[in-house]
Amino acid sequence: MAISKSLEIRSGGICELCSNNQSVIEFTVSPKEDKIENQVAICSVCEENLGNKNARDHWQCLASSIWSQEPVVQVLSYRLLLGMKDQTWAMNILEMVDLDEDLIQWAASFYESASVHMDSYGNVLESGDNVVLTQSLKVKGTNFTVSKGTVVKKIRLVANNMDQIEGKINDQVIVILTQFVKKN
Numbered sequence: 001m002a003i004s005k006s007l008e009i010r011s012g013g014i015c016e017l018c019s020n021n022q023s024v025i026e027f028t029v030s031p032k033e034d035k036i037e038n039q040v041a042i043c044s045v046c047e048e049n050l051g052n053k054n055a056r057d058h059w060q061c062l063a064s065s066i067w068s069q070e071p072v073v074q075v076l077s078y079r080l081l082l083g084m085k086d087q088t089w090a091m092n093i094l095e096m097v098d099l100d101e102d103l104i105q106w107a108a109s110f111y112e113s114a115s116v117h118m119d120s121y122g123n124v125l126e127s128g129d130n131v132v133l134t135q136s137l138k139v140k141g142t143n144f145t146v147s148k149g150t151v152v153k154k155i156r157l158v159a160n161n162m163d164q165i166e167g168k169i170n171d172q173v174i175v176i177l178t179q180f181v182k183k184n
């Protein structure tokens with residue numbers, strides 16, 4: 001998408017991520033709408049490398065752009081770094097920055113799938129799955145503790161709450177947080 005006049009002025013015609021090339025693309029940072037405060041002016045090289053985790057040499061530029069005065073540029077930089085956080089250099093940059101919580105949430109929202117239940121390892125859970133508890137849990141409202149390693153069969157997903165599943169333990173249906181289970 002071509003760049004709006006106002007974005008061209010803000011960016012000075014230069015890519016707001018790598019500041020090496022002319023900015024030619026108006027990139028809207030999801031899930032926000034197409035408004036200048038949600039857009040970053042980027043160059044064709046940056047666009048080509050979006051999502052390319054191996055473009056380490058190119059993405060070193062994020063170490064600078066993450067300190068941009070434009071919150072949206074910080075958010076996009078943070079988001080791209082998050083996608084590469086399994087690489088030490090990216091993690092090091094993330095650890096140095098201090099963004100507002102709402103900006104971090106905006107950046108991270110890209111990686112959260114709002115409608116999927118996942119176990120502590122990121123496996124997608126479905127109704128009817130069996131799971132193993134990855135730690136001992138005290139069951140609320142009862143006097144029993146369920147030990148780590150307990151298998152809970154035929155779980156049910158709690159609708160509208162991606163952090164919770166239901167399962168039967170000792171003949172009682174209890175709510176379990178997905179962060180404490182692993183798909184069996």
Ligand SMILES: [Zn+2]
Binds near residue numbers: 015019042044045047
């Ligand atoms: Zn660029």
